[in-house]
Amino acid sequence: MAAQSILVVDDEASIRRTLREILEYEGLKVDEARDGVEALRKVRAHSYDVALLDIKMPRKDGLETLAELVERWPELPVIMISGHADVKTAVEATRTGAFHFIEKPPDLHQLLVTIRSALVRGRLVLENRRMRQTITQRREDELTPILGSSTAIGRIKQIIERVAPTEARVLITGEAGTGKELVAKWIHHLSPRRKGPLVAVNCAAIPAELIESELFGHEKGSFTGAIKQRIGKFEQANGGTLFLDEVGDMSLSAQAKVLRALQESVIMRVGGDRPIKVDVRVVAATNKALRECIEEGTFREDLYHRLSVILAQLPPVRERRGDLPVLLKHFLTHLARRNGLPSKEVSPGAMRRLSKLPWRGNVREIHNVAERLLILGSAAEITAQDVETYVHAGPIRGDRLHRLTHECDNLGEFRSQAEKLFLVHKLRENDWNISRTAERVGIQRSNLYSRIRRLGIERDSTD
Numbered sequence: 067m068a069a070q071s072i073l074v075v076d077d078e079a080s081i082r083r084t085l086r087e088i089l090e091y092e093g094l095k096v097d098e099a100r101d102g103v104e105a106l107r108k109v110r111a112h113s114y115d116v117a118l119l120d121i122k123m124p125r126k127d128g129l130e131t132l133a134e135l136v137e138r139w140p141e142l143p144v145i146m147i148s149g150h151a152d153v154k155t156a157v158e159a160t161r162t163g164a165f166h167f168i169e170k171p172p173d174l175h176q177l178l179v180t181i182r183s184a185l186v187r188g189r190l191v192l193e194n195r196r197m198r199q200t201i202t203q204r205r206e207d208e209l210t211p212i213l214g215s216s217t218a219i220g221r222i223k224q225i226i227e228r229v230a231p232t233e234a235r236v237l238i239t240g241e242a243g244t245g246k247e248l249v250a251k252w253i254h255h256l257s258p259r260r261k262g263p264l265v266a267v268n269c270a271a272i273p274a275e276l277i278e279s280e281l282f283g284h285e286k287g288s289f290t291g292a293i294k295q296r297i298g299k300f301e302q303a304n305g306g307t308l309f310l311d312e313v314g315d316m317s318l319s320a321q322a323k324v325l326r327a328l329q330e331s332v333i334m335r336v337g338g339d340r341p342i343k344v345d346v347r348v349v350a351a352t353n354k355a356l357r358e359c360i361e362e363g364t365f366r367e368d369l370y371h372r373l374s375v376i377l378a379q380l381p382p383v384r385e386r387r388g389d390l391p392v393l394l395k396h397f398l399t400h401l402a403r404r405n406g407l408p409s410k411e412v413s414p415g416a417m418r419r420l421s422k423l424p425w426r427g428n429v430r431e432i433h434n435v436a437e438r439l440l441i442l443g444s445a446a447e448i449t450a451q452d453v454e455t456y457v458h459a460g461p462i463r464g465d466r467l468h469r470l471t472h473e474c475d476n477l478g479e480f481r482s483q484a485e486k487l488f489l490v491h492k493l494r495e496n497d498w499n500i501s502r503t504a505e506r507v508g509i510q511r512s513n514l515y516s517r518i519r520r521l522g523i524e525r526d527s528t529d
Contacts, residue, residue, distance in 0.1 A: 071095040075105040076120040102126030110446035116184045121148035136163035141191050143184035214389030218381035229376045230256035237373045238351040240380030243430030246351035254307040262306030267299045270312035277320045279336050288337020300333045300344050307347045314354035325369045383425040397436035415450035486521040
């Protein structure tokens, strides 16, 4: 387990040094700040378990700093320390939200006992928050909203609203990670069958030899290993909705049985001889081009027409980039609650960089990136540097031209972005000295200025 961290805030270097030696001897990790302004900057960038805060300091005193800490980071216990304070100041600090008040020079035993109590309190606050959030987590997961205001998402919402109250079968198509299962959940939730079960089965995750047993069940002794009767997904979904995810990966023999079940509302368990009536609405999904599969002979055309009464094509994220901010905000808020962490904002520079990613994993990738940035990024606000460090890490960061080939749609855009990448790199190498950079890259200073303006290069957005 990582050492617990303490921020010591005092304008006297000797006090900071003494407290550091004492606390590090006790196995604690110590960081320092000379005044309230530096303290707030450090708390924004890092996570601390306790703060020791002096009162009399230049620029921003302890009480002002305390008020801002309590407002923005209420889970951080703050212990006030001062050699100039009176009872009135101590009471004011306590009312503002200080965990405790200690006079200088601090008694070593009292200091350590107070810090340990503050660490326990901080841990309990975190655990209590997680417990409260867990109570509502399941319901939130079940009814995650379909987020976005793009035209493509608007069409999907309209389809759901119109088709959900009916019994029509729906075929949801789209790339992996676009949210096909979420659409299926909303179709069920808004349907007359919402009080019945919603049963999901991932056809791609089940071996071909077991898919029929999974869908239709089997009788005891019907094959090796069938030691007891099994109820299949169709029967489990009786009176509700059956979601066939990745239906394009289903074997041809299983497709034939599904077709019969859809035509006759009847199934037969593997090894059984008795037809079983089922009342099931089927919603299917796939990331495959089923018409191509039909031509290749791997998918039945008659089953395709049975499943695709209503078609819902989900757009990839690259076709709805305007929805990225709302998706990120939702996931950051949701994941912060689940992990008992404060949520974070995304800086404009970070958002610009995120908006240029190819997002091949779509909404699922956004969820994973949000979780990574929430946990590993700067304390209060996700920065452009966080994106560069934690999202562009590994092979993508090491080969930016490879990344540009996926981000750019045409040669002109690729050429402009590659030129921008080159010039930013050279400007950084030369500490943003325009004259020196122009000389190094072999162009006139005025030419470099015009290229910087044309390409929208800004020092504060790239460093």
